[in-house]
Amino acid sequence: MSPHRAAEPQHASSGRRAELLALAATLFAERGFVATTVRDIADAAGILSGSLYHHFDSKDSMVDEILRGFLDELFGDYRKIMAAGLAPGDTLRALVVASFESIDRRHAEVAIFLNESKYLAQFERFGYLAERSAEFRTLWTGVLADGVRTGDFRAGMDVEVVYRFIRDTVWVAVRWYRPGGALSARAVADEYLAILLDGIAGRP
Amino acid sequence: MSPHRAAEPQHASSGRRAELLALAATLFAERGFVATTVRDIADAAGILSGSLYHHFDSKDSMVDEILRGFLDELFGDYRKIMAAGLAPGDTLRALVVASFESIDRRHAEVAIFLNESKYLAQFERFGYLAERSAEFRTLWTGVLADGVRTGDFRAGMDVEVVYRFIRDTVWVAVRWYRPGGALSARAVADEYLAILLDGIAGRP
DNA sequence: GTCTATAAAGGGATAGAC
DNA sequence: GTCTATCCCTTTATAGAC
16 A cells, blocks of 8 residues: 555566566467476576576466466456346357457467466466366356357257357467467457357347 | 288387387376476386386487377378368368367377477477478368358358368367267267358358 | 486576675 | 576486396
8 A cells, every 4th residue: 555656566566577577478378388497588588597586486486477467357357248247149249359359468378378277277376277267167158058048049059068169269269369460359259250159149 | 021910010019119108198198298207107107217218219209109190190081081072061071070089089199289289390300290280271271162162161251260260179179078978079070060060151 | 128327418496796 | 686606306318237
């Protein structure tokens, strides 16, 4: 509750810290977490590896901070959409668009989340990854089940299978989508929804 | 061309070699290639790490042999399908079914191919991974483009985007599909095709 | 085909000077 | 906030005995 400085995170997020974290995220995303050494990160930053430990406790701390920040933002977006109380079809559209926008804005973070979650989840420290996955599943299957009731989605479809299908197909786009490329996140989301909805949308 | 022994691979594939390779594949798939140590593999086999080098030159050789074997088999299946000269819609069905069956039969290999290709492709030795990807792309986009011409698939669809969509959505299923579980490979392929084809199939 | 023993390199992390 | 210097551990891989 310090005066005159509202929006700044508490501990020395002096800019340099964020800068180093962004560099680490890029490397973790490109080479993989295990294959990236703290020396790689330091090299990219133009400092020596020992100096990194002035900013972070450990390599684990870095990826931890990256993932927590990303997930907080993503679930914040999701909760806003759910709170809007749209029809299931529109909620699904909004969730897909928000997800592709996060791939656009947080490309490295999404790649780390997709590629490293399984490895990291085995350590206690990253237990929140499993919790978030469960939350994620509850949210999406809820929307799908609602839509089956209202007739927005095809009657009799297997909600669990369709959920996994959507989850995987959305996030896996991070493998080829390039922010700033020919296709905007919105355009990809629309192309994706065109394929998806003509498949699962209920027909009268 | 040694007599009396037809179907055996040339160098000491005495069974033990295949056994060790299967163990390594499981570990590479579960923990990731970089995170799996040769000691992990040796432990799983009940021998010491040095003993592994009686069978294999290096850790790289192991994953190399695993991937080559898998890709040879997969592309063999694909070529048989292409040689049958089916209509584009049926060719696509057959390719999808063959892919899900390979996820069923070669689960660990598919997981390694999906998760480690990007990392391995940076080394010269694994240059064939990029070649195979290109071959893969040519094959699938050819089928899709054919189908647009014949009317099997929706006119005006973006063949490149749909190709990436199919490629990613098929292989990413390895993340949740469990061989021997409630859903058979065939059942998953059918569910998948039901979603996919009602989205991209041309309507008269 | 496996073990013993060990080399050589690279990994994460620390203490204290500047 | 970064550097110097270095510790300690793990990793891949080898040589030769059994």
